[in-house]
Amino acid sequence: MTHDEQHLDTTPLNEWLKGRHALTGLAPDWDLGAIPDDPRTLFATWLRAAAADRVPEPHTVTLATVDADGLPDARTLILKRIDERGWAFASTRSSRKGAQLAASPAAALNFWWQPQVRAVRVRGRVEEATREESAADLAARSPAARAEVADGDWVLWRIVPTRIEFWQGSRDRRHTRVIFDAAAGGWSRTIVGGRADLTSEDGAT
Numbered sequence: 197m198t199h200d201e202q203h204l205d206t207t208p209l210n211e212w213l214k215g216r217h218a219l220t221g222l223a224p225d226w227d228l229g230a231i232p233d234d235p236r237t238l239f240a241t242w243l244r245a246a247a248a249d250r251v252p253e254p255h256t257v258t259l260a261t262v263d264a265d266g267l268p269d270a271r272t273l274i275l276k277r278i279d280e281r282g283w284a285f286a287s288t289r290s291s292r293k294g295a296q297l298a299a300s301p302a303a304a305l306n307f308w309w310q311p312q313v314r315a316v317r318v319r320g321r322v323e324e325a326t327r328e329e330s331a332a333d334l335a336a337r338s339p340a341a342r343a344e345v346a347d348g349d350w351v352l353w354r355i356v357p358t359r360i361e362f363w364q365g366s367r368d369r370r371h372t373r374v375i376f377d378a379a380a381g382g383w384s385r386t387i388v389g390g391r392a393d394l395t396s397e398d399g400a401t
């Protein structure tokens with residue numbers, strides 16, 4: 197630590213932070229009476245809506261993992277695909293996240309689409325895709341990006357979700373959350389907050 201850092205006065209920064217506002221975007225209409233049974237359908241709708249509203253790079257996402265000691269880590273990644281098995285991202289096996297996923301194959305994703313006051317959380321165990329899928333993902337990258345990767349190091353992983361939360365903020369602070377929990381043969385769904393005609397824990401199927 198340098199002399200300057202030891203004497204860093206963070207008071208102005210903290211004053212500035214105190215004056216910041218959040219949740220200043222404009223939430224789209226959300227019909228809570230028409231929530232699909234499959235969270236991937238709702239996610240696809242929200243992702244498309246974010247893109248249509250020109251949310252910058254709505255497919256970028258924070259990925260959280262834990263290391264062998266249980267210490268969390270997080271970084272930004274690109275969402276590569278979403279299919280019947282889960283949400284996929286790609287990186288190198290030799291990276292920190294690669295080591296963390298080998299030691300503890302579970303992760304969480306967090307999307308935040310500020311202009312729409314929307315966030316999505318996905319968590320679950322992580323599975324490695326087949327070698328063919330990882331190779332296909334690598335092949336789709338630019339030659340320059342491919343050149344940086346050692347043979348066999350590129351991996352596509354999937355989060356197989358056990359819980360997915362859709363959150364939408366509201367100017368009147370009646371924020372809404374729709375939570376999907378994996379249940380036998382499908383999903384159980386809980387709506388928290390939101391519309392005045394819904395109770396605070398209005399469980400649906």
Ligand SMILES: Cc1cc2nc3c(=O)[nH]c(=O)nc-3n(C[C@H](O)[C@H](O)[C@H](O)COP(=O)(O)O)c2cc1C
Pocket residue numbers: 256269270271272273274275286287288291292293294
């Ligand atoms: C917008 C954005 C997208 C990124 N996409 C990826 C990605 O798809 N795969 C990847 O390995 N790193 C990506 N990175 C870099 C990661 O954030 C991270 O720095 C890197 O993967 C090393 O992480 P690790 O040390 O936790 O393994 C991206 C960074 C940003 C800011």
